[in-house]
Each structure stands twice: as C-alpha cells, then as structure tokens.
Amino acid sequence: MSDWLGPSDGGGESAGLFAAPGSEPEGGRVTAGLPPVRPDAPLAVRMRPTSLDEVVGQGHLLGPGAPLRRLVEGSGAASVMLFGPPGTGKTTLASLISRATGRRFEALSALSAGVKDVRAVIDLARRRLTSGEQTVLFIDEVHRFSKTQQDALLAAVENRIVLLVAATTENPSFSVVSPLLSRSLVLQLQPLTAEDIGALLDRALRDPRGYGGGVALTEDAADHLVRLAGGDARRALTALEAAAGTALDAVDESEPGEPVVVDLETVEASVDKAAVRYDRDGDQHYDVISAFIKSIRGSDVDAALHYLARMIAAGEDPRFIARRLVVHASEDIGMADPTALQTATAAAQAVQLIGMPEARLALAQATIHLATAPKSGAVIAALGAAMADVSAGKSGLVPPHLRDGHYAGAEKLGSAVGYRYPHNAADGVLPQQYPPDELIGVDYYQPTGHGAEREIAARVGKLRRIVRG
Numbered sequence: 177m178s179d180w181l182g183p184s185d186g187g188g189e190s191a192g193l194f195a196a197p198g199s200e201p202e203g204g205r206v207t208a209g210l211p212p213v214r215p216d217a218p219l220a221v222r223m224r225p226t227s228l229d230e231v232v233g234q235g236h237l238l239g240p241g242a243p244l245r246r247l248v249e250g251s252g253a254a255s256v257m258l259f260g261p262p263g264t265g266k267t268t269l270a271s272l273i274s275r276a277t278g279r280r281f282e283a284l285s286a287l288s289a290g291v292k293d294v295r296a297v298i299d300l301a302r303r304r305l306t307s308g309e310q311t312v313l314f315i316d317e318v319h320r321f322s323k324t325q326q327d328a329l330l331a332a333v334e335n336r337i338v339l340l341v342a343a344t345t346e347n348p349s350f351s352v353v354s355p356l357l358s359r360s361l362v363l364q365l366q367p368l369t370a371e372d373i374g375a376l377l378d379r380a381l382r383d384p385r386g387y388g389g390g391v392a393l394t395e396d397a398a399d400h401l402v403r404l405a406g407g408d409a410r411r412a413l414t415a416l417e418a419a420a421g422t423a424l425d426a427v428d429e430s431e432p433g434e435p436v437v438v439d440l441e442t443v444e445a446s447v448d449k450a451a452v453r454y455d456r457d458g459d460q461h462y463d464v465i466s467a468f469i470k471s472i473r474g475s476d477v478d479a480a481l482h483y484l485a486r487m488i489a490a491g492e493d494p495r496f497i498a499r500r501l502v503v504h505a506s507e508d509i510g511m512a513d514p515t516a517l518q519t520a521t522a523a524a525q526a527v528q529l530i531g532m533p534e535a536r537l538a539l540a541q542a543t544i545h546l547a548t549a550p551k552s553g554a555v556i557a558a559l560g561a562a563m564a565d566v567s568a569g570k571s572g573l574v575p576p577h578l579r580d581g582h583y584a585g586a587e588k589l590g591s592a593v594g595y596r597y598p599h600n601a602a603d604g605v606l607p608q609q610y611p612p613d614e615l616i617g618v619d620y621y622q623p624t625g626h627g628a629e630r631e632i633a634a635r636v637g638k639l640r641r642i643v644r645g
C-alpha cells in the first residue's frame with residue numbers, strides 16, 4: 177500500500193488523489209506525476225524519488241534498454257503491471273512514468289474505488305485527449321478489483337485512452353483477468369537488497385528533503401534498520417523517522433553543526449511506533465486482530481466473525497488474516513481437532529489462488545471452523561517446554577543405537593548398533609530408549625482430553641508405558 181493510502185500516514189500526498197475522479201484541484205494540475213510534497217509529509221513521502229536516477233535496485237527493469245527505461249523514454253506499451261512486494265517502488269515508478277512522458281497522473285486504489293470511479297477517470301482522460309493531453313492511470317492493489325471492475329478498464333486500455341500502470345503485490349496471473357493481462361507488460365520488482373536500503377537510509381540522512389546532515393546513525397543502528405526493513409524501503413524510512421524523532425526529542429540542544437546520533441537502543445525502542453505508523457487500520461489494527469484471535473480461542477464464533485468482517489472492511493491483507501488462522505489452528509486447537517489446521521491452510525491457499533473478494537468466504541469458513549472446534553493449547557505448551565529445556569542446556573548425546581549407521585565404520589563406533597525396528601513388534605511399538613539420558617521420562621506433551629485429543633490422551637499414556645518399558 178502506498179504512503180498516501182494509509183489513514184495514519186500524515187497525509188502528505190493524499191490530498192486530492194483520491195478525491196472523486198474528475199474533480200480537479202482549482203486551476204487543474206500543472207505538473208505530471210504525484211502532487212507536490214508538503215514539508216510535514218512522512219519521511220518516506222518526502223524521499224520519494226523524483227527521477228529514475230534516484231530509484232535504487234530494480235536494475236533489471238531500469239538498465240539501458242530495459243523495459244521500464246524504454247517506457248519512460250517513450251516506447252508505446254498500452255498497460256504495465258508492476259508486480260512486487262510492498263515498498264519497492266511501484267507507485268514511485270508509476271509517477272515517474274507519467275512525469276517523464278509528460279502525462280497527467282490519476283490514481284485510484286482498488287481498495288476504495290468502484291466501477292463508477294473507474295469510469296469517471298476514464299471519461300476525464302478521454303476529455304483531456306481532445307486537447308492532446310494524455311493520462312497515466314495508476315491503480316494500486318489491482319488484484320483487489322473484481323472482474324467487472326477490471327473489465328471496465330479494458331476498453332480504455334485498448335483504445336489508448338489511458339496508459340494503465342497497475343500495481344499488485346500478488347501474482348497477476350491469478351488475480352488479473354486474462355484480456356487485461358495479455359495487453360500488459362508485466363514487470364516484476366524485487367525486494368530491495370541490504371545495500372539498496374543502506375543507500376536509501378544514507379540519502380535520507382544527508383538529503384535536505386530528509387535530515388540534511390542533522391541526524392546520524394551508529395553502525396549497528398543502521399544494520400538493525402536494514403534488517404527491520406526486510407527489503408521494504410517505506411518500512412526502512414518509517415522506522416528511521418520514528419527513531420530519529422525519539423532521538424531528537426531526547427536532546428535539549430544539540431551542538432551546532434553536530435548531528436544527533438541515533439543508536440541501536442533508540443531504534444529498538446522506536447520500532448513499535450514505526451509499526452503502528454504504517455499499518456493499514458491505524459492504531460486499531462493490532463487491537464482488532466488481537467480480539468479476533470481471542471474470540472476464536474474463546475470459542476465465540478459470532479465475535480470472531482465480527483472482527484473478521486472489520487478487518488475485511490478495513491482492507492486488511494487477506495494473507496495476513498490467513499497466516500494468523502494457520503498459526504492459531506495449531507496454537508489454540510491443535511490435536512483437539514487436527515483438521516482445523518487443514519482448513520486454515522486451505523483458506524490460505526484459497527487466498528493465494530483466487531484472491532479477494534471471493535477468498536473472504538474461505539477465511540470465514542476457517543474462522544467458523546476454528547472458533548467452534550474443541551480447544552487445546554497443548555501443542556504450544558509442549559513445544560514451549562521442549563524449547564525451554566534446550567535453551568537451558570538440558571540436552572545430551574543422541575543414544576548410540578539411534579545414530580546414523582549409513583557410513584563405513586559406523587558400526588565400529590557403536591552407531592545404530594542394537595537399534596530395534598518397531599515395525600517388527602506386534603503392535604508396531606516396542607520398548608526402546610529414544611531421548612538422551614538426561615531427558616528420560618520427561619513428558620512434554622500434556623494432552624487436554626478435549627475433542628479428538630481425549631483419545632490421543634489415552635493413547636499417549638499407553639504408548640509411554642510400552643516405549644519406556
């Protein structure tokens with residue numbers, strides 16, 4: 177999602193962009209590309225490249241003769257799909273294309289725009305054509321558009337009423353209708369490398385649009401910001417802004433000419449602030465997801481559906497919701513209903529395959545399955561206990577009879593010697609030591625006896641008695 181789509185983004189570039197299409201600011205826009213940036217806009221917005229030379233990474237698209245470079249230099253594709261992770265430059269490149277080709281820039285977000293909005297922008301572009309003016313229509317998150325909405329774009333693309341630049345974080349082969357796809361130049365953006373992010377941070381520290389030399393980062397603080405960014409430039413700059421804000425607030429008066437230094441501690445203390453800043457649903461995002469999960473865990477199916485609906489309405493990334501469902505199928509239901517994990521995983525796959533809006537049904541089904549399923553926290557407790565022992569150094573040698581025996585000389589070392597093959601036992605289970613000596617008799621898994629785990633509880637008891645002799 178672009179800076180100007182988030183409700184908590186400070187609004188730098190938002191004014192007017194998502195106003196009703198056709199309602200031009202007074203006097204019309206005189207420049208192509210995104211509107212001028214306000215000085216109080218978020219750092220990521222202020223640092224948005226104003227020329228191709230400022231774009232880092234994406235060399236495969238921008239090198240001499242590469243597709244985007246050619247496009248910017250005036251070659252005639254009818255439509256471009258920019259497919260790549262968030263914060264890698266999709267919006268930026270769309271704006272640069274319009275700027276470099278002298279076209280007007282109109283943007284719609286598939287999260288909020290309907291067919292009517294699409295038609296209105298196309299009408300505006302058609303009117304402009306009569307006076308020789310061309311338009312770049314940027315559609316963010318195009319994978320969220322329904323088939324009807326995408327169809328509404330087709331004729332305008334075909335008749336070259338607009339140059340469509342569509343951005344998507346999802347593979348367009350699954351989410352974009354094929355007539356549109358076949359008319360588009362599909363370009364994949366790569367996550368930015370650590371060097372790319374490092375260079376962007378550096379530029380933000382030095383450039384007058386950023387801190388103009390007034391802030392510096394210690395080396396470990398810079399490394400940490402690069403790690404936090406995970407290849408996302410916006411995340412890097414948002415985290416830098418939060419950390420720099422904390423550091424600047426903490427100094428009364430810096431020595432003239434001396435930059436305020438941001439250290440690792442300050443970055444660590446500020447990242448939550450950064451996370452809140454760029455989330456989709458403002459401060460409520462984490463509260464709603466937390467209430468969603470707690471309602472599932474608490475078996476309140478109706479409340480869970482309410483929070484799911486809120487997240488869908490807020491335009492929450494369906495993959496994020498699906499990932500939470502997969503995690504909680506194991507964390508809160510586990511072996512009390514092992515099929516919950518299958519339903520959650522299937523919902524995640526459905527999101528991947530069919531996208532929104534249809535995939536919301538799979539998310540709802542998984543929510544209902546998980547909320548109404550018998551509950552068990554035994555999986556997370558079992559893994560937690562085993563991990564705690566490993567971290568505390570409670571470990572030990574693998575018993576010799578379980579060691580690998582598939583190499584020359586293994587037998588001489590006693591490896592695999594005396595191993596008993598359970599399938600030879602009448603029930604497929606026989607007495608034998610499996611844990612290291614230090615952990616003999618330790619029970620990590622404590623089945624709850626809820627749902628399907630009741631049967632497992634009885635079985636685990638029996639198995640432990642046989643195996644431990």
Ligand SMILES: Nc1ncnc2c1ncn2[C@@H]1O[C@H](COP(=O)(O)OP(=O)(O)OP(=O)(O)O)[C@@H](O)[C@H]1O
Pocket residue numbers: 177178179219220221222223224225230231232233234261262263264265266267268269316343345376409410413
């Ligand atoms: N390749 C890049 N080079 C330089 N700056 C970048 C690059 N990519 C992103 N940025 C910085 O990150 C900000 C956000 O980037 P942009 O909006 O172009 O990302 P996006 O790919 O459209 O992300 P999303 O999918 O979240 O909308 C920009 O304003 C700019 O400061």
